[in-house]
Amino acid sequence: MLSFLATSLQQSLGILQKQDIQTASQSLGGFGIGQIGAASEVLLGDDCAAIPERDGYLLFAAEGMLPQLVETDPWFAGWSAVMVNVSDIYAMGGRPIAIVDALWSQSIQETVPLWEGMRAAASAYNVPIVGGHTNCHSPYNALSVSILGRATRLITSFNARPGDQLLVAIDFRGKLHPDYPFWNAATTADPVQLRQNLAILPDLAEAGLCDAGKDISAGGIVGTLLMLLETSGCGAVLELDRIPCPPEVMLDRWLISFPSYGFLLSVRPEQVSTVQACFRQQALICEVVGTVQSAPKLILKSQEESIEFWDLSQQPLTGFARKQHDIKLA
Helix, strand or coil: CHHHHHHHHHCCHHHHHHHCCHHHHHHHCCCCEEEECCCEEEECCCCCEEEEECCEEEEEEEEECCHHHHHHCHHHHHHHHHHHHHHHHHHCCCEEEEEEEEEECCCCHHHHHHHHHHHHHHHHHCCCEEEEEEECCCCCCEEEEEEEEEECCCCECCCCCCCCEEEEEECCCCEECCCCCEEECCCCCCHHHHHHHHHHHHHHHHCCCCCEEEECCCCHHHHHHHHHHHHHCCEEEEEHHHCCCCCCCCHHHHCCCECCCEEEEEECHHHHHHHHHHHHCCCCEEEEEEEEECCCEEEEEECCEEEEEEECCCCCCCCCCCCCCCCCCC
């Protein structure tokens, strides 16, 4: 059964799409170093670009919506475009500043639900939309959104260490989207609670309790973990039986779902209980699901069975790998 699940996950669309990022890493450099100005290095392969600025970082990210989602559920596509960008900022220990969008449509009328969704999410997350690009004479409908944020201390994909405990933090107060692998714990939630839940991440970073992790993206828990391990130059054992899963959802579907509020954190063992308490105080689920190891392989474990799911030394995922020298982000 474990081998069947592993094969299914390896062929899932979310993980296949993560491999598309290799087109960027091959063009920009697999070590993931970009230059800003004369000296400032920006690591490529994280949830956001973290650009050094005075005593902290500007965070810069962008997301494009699936064309099928834009066509079939435009309000939700508009909401999601804002939500996923906001999540990227908080995932890196930051707080959002503002959003811009790029919207293409075949008519003015077709922009209406997209705008309504974006405005609803921008209001819920208290992030202003300050500009962008609009074209209502396009042969297709499309939407992308970019976001700017700021952090004083980072949670980054490059800082997982062997011996860390892997924690998953999830909001179970939601339901599955009827047509997409999406756990919606956002659109009907209290906006104040949404913002309080997200604020846990920069609070953890600023308190020095966590410096490594990612938000759980469309690649699901497994795809997100692979990206974290690849950039950190590590491997891990993921214990499937310990992954918190809503009772009405099968594990195989849950593992490829985007949870709307979901974070995978790599935490030093002595900080685990404190980090868990921060999430649990707000009625969020936070459980240990595995351990980071030095060998660059992801091992899936269930009961007494285990299987090598991915060997990053032989098969890259995104192609953005940790540089050979130590990179430490404060």
